[in-house]
Amino acid sequence: MQIVSWFEDLQDRICDDLELMDGKGTFVEDRWVRDEGGGGRSRVIQGQHIEKGGVMFSHVYGPMPKQIAQGLKIAENDFAATGVSIVLHPKNPWVPIIHMNVRYFETNTGHWWFGGGIDATPHYIIPEQAGKFHQILKEACDGFDPNAYTEYKKWADDYFFNAHRDETRGIGGIFFDRLSESSGYDKTGCWRFVQDVGNIFVDSYKILFEPNIQQSYSEVQSQWQAIRRGRYVEFNLVYDRGTKFGLQTNGRIESILMSMPPKANWLYNYQPAKDSPEAQTQSLLKKDIDWISYTEV
Amino acid sequence: MQIVSWFEDLQDRICDDLELMDGKGTFVEDRWVRDEGGGGRSRVIQGQHIEKGGVMFSHVYGPMPKQIAQGLKIAENDFAATGVSIVLHPKNPWVPIIHMNVRYFETNTGHWWFGGGIDATPHYIIPEQAGKFHQILKEACDGFDPNAYTEYKKWADDYFFNAHRDETRGIGGIFFDRLSESSGYDKTGCWRFVQDVGNIFVDSYKILFEPNIQQSYSEVQSQWQAIRRGRYVEFNLVYDRGTKFGLQTNGRIESILMSMPPKANWLYNYQPAKDSPEAQTQSLLKKDIDWISYTEV
Numbered sequence A, B: 001m002q003i004v005s006w007f008e009d010l011q012d013r014i015c016d017d018l019e020l021m022d023g024k025g026t027f028v029e030d031r032w033v034r035d036e037g038g039g040g041r042s043r044v045i046q047g048q049h050i051e052k053g054g055v056m057f058s059h060v061y062g063p064m065p066k067q068i069a070q071g072l073k074i075a076e077n078d079f080a081a082t083g084v085s086i087v088l089h090p091k092n093p094w095v096p097i098i099h100m101n102v103r104y105f106e107t108n109t110g111h112w113w114f115g116g117g118i119d120a121t122p123h124y125i126i127p128e129q130a131g132k133f134h135q136i137l138k139e140a141c142d143g144f145d146p147n148a149y150t151e152y153k154k155w156a157d158d159y160f161f162n163a164h165r166d167e168t169r170g171i172g173g174i175f176f177d178r179l180s181e182s183s184g185y186d187k188t189g190c191w192r193f194v195q196d197v198g199n200i201f202v203d204s205y206k207i208l209f210e211p212n213i214q215q216s217y218s219e220v221q222s223q224w225q226a227i228r229r230g231r232y233v234e235f236n237l238v239y240d241r242g243t244k245f246g247l248q249t250n251g252r253i254e255s256i257l258m259s260m261p262p263k264a265n266w267l268y269n270y271q272p273a274k275d276s277p278e279a280q281t282q283s284l285l286k287k288d289i290d291w292i293s294y295t296e297v
Helices: A002-022 A066-072 A127-142 A148-159 A187-209 A219-238 A241-248 A253-259 A277-283 A291-295 B002-022 B066-072 B127-142 B148-159 B187-209 B219-238 B241-248 B253-259 B277-283 B291-295
Strands: A027-033 A038-045 A050-063 A078-090 A097-107 A112-121 A172-179 A263-265 B028-033 B038-045 B050-063 B078-090 B097-107 B112-121 B172-179 B263-265
Touching: A002 A027, A002 A038, A002 A050, A002 A078, A002 A097, A002 A187, A027 A253, A038 A253, A050 A253, A066 A241, A078 A187, A097 A187, A112 A127, A112 A148, A112 A187, A127 A148, A127 A172, A127 A187, A127 A291, A148 A172, A172 A187, A219 A263, A219 B219, A241 A253, B002 B038, B002 B050, B002 B078, B002 B097, B002 B187, B028 B253, B038 B253, B050 B253, B066 B241, B078 B187, B097 B187, B112 B127, B112 B148, B112 B187, B127 B148, B127 B172, B127 B187, B127 B291, B148 B172, B172 B187, B219 B263, B241 B253
Parallel strands: none
Antiparallel strands: A027 A038, A038 A050, A050 A078, A078 A097, A097 A112, A112 A172, A263 B263, B028 B038, B038 B050, B050 B078, B078 B097, B097 B112, B112 B172
16 A cells, blocks of 8 residues: 555654754654554654654554544444654754644545644744744645645644633644545545645754754743643643544554653643743734744745 | 531631641632632642642532533523532652542522542552541441442542553542432431531541651652653543533633642653552552552551
């Protein structure tokens, strides 16, 4: 299956690039096997810059679990799912957390679709960098459909949202799911787009990583990072469909929860000081910000 | 309303006792008002021994939100709910996390019930202390109904369970809900029992606090504490009904999430060393352990 091997190769290429970016850490691999069919390669790095990061490949198949069929509102049959998932928690608070996912799903009764996306969660939002990050995502989208960026950016804003705090997880990015013929696309086009998303991941992260990785930081900034990481935990455990799905379907816990930050703090009723950099970031955790406009100064 | 004022007084008494136990920290109070009716007194301590602790009183009332009525499977009408909730995260890893809740709910159409419980989450389980803790809970239950301890201990084991890790949150305790006439009890009896649970809280915690609070601890033990706290976060965000309910119904976030630990860690694929104290605790995170038998050595 060409898609599976392309995703495996994507994992290899991204791990190589991230090791170069980290400059010291290397990925450790756990291979795991799923009783009902398939398995994966979980790779985790604990480096000098990437404090904790995971690049996970999986390819699972077999009879479709009842819960999945119900969730998808399709009849139970055999299925296969494959994809690459990434979450990186950098040590330096000036560098954002990044998340990427590309995935493919099919059944033996002819259903198929792609999903995925890239989004970033800066501890400190630097609007010009956020703009450049969105610009690279937009370019990938524009090659697929002129409306895609607008639609998938909104999807990310709506999805990566901590409703209980009325704040976005970060600066969003793009998110899409169930791309298939019923969305008006052919398989070749979808697959090319998903490959583009996978291929631009490292470049999109470099926009957020390289200008900041050598910045010095204080205890106050690490503390704020730990608070922002707490919000990341809240999102992933309360809302994230992939996480909930994994927990409910008896997935491999360590792979599902590799998205958890190495350390997180919860301070009671913490409020950033007025006009502080922390307050500025807080004020930008909103949907529908036109990040790209910040690059046009 | 006598129940409300008794709960308010319970909050006062417990805060006084906990300040004495901490020896340094004092509670800071936030009073909050609920738009639809009622409000609460959230009290938080950040002391020398209690790193972060909350003792929350609330009394809310008004038209019943649709979500609550659906959840309870009763017709919408006016309701009132009041209670005291406590979570304490000690600084010393040898001292367990403790949780207590007592609550009362009624509608203007004649429904009423009580709920509550006390349970503990040791970072290091010391079976003899766990036994004494359960013994004091059993005595309170025995005064109410000879079957209550067995039933409510099982309820706690089943409720405070991280299914995705196949481990209990801690050593459990007692948990009960919807105690009312339909459970075969009269209101006076239920109310006396709930008062007993509130009244023994401090003594039950002293069993776990006093023998351990002066114990020295190492970096390894603080690290394990941070990992155990991470599991506490997982339980509260993924399973806890009170937390989910609060998040869904637009409750006061800082009061709902005061149960979060001040710091938590997630290490990838962490496994305690064989025969270590951490491995021993891990092996005891199981349902249906007869803790009281450990006191009968």
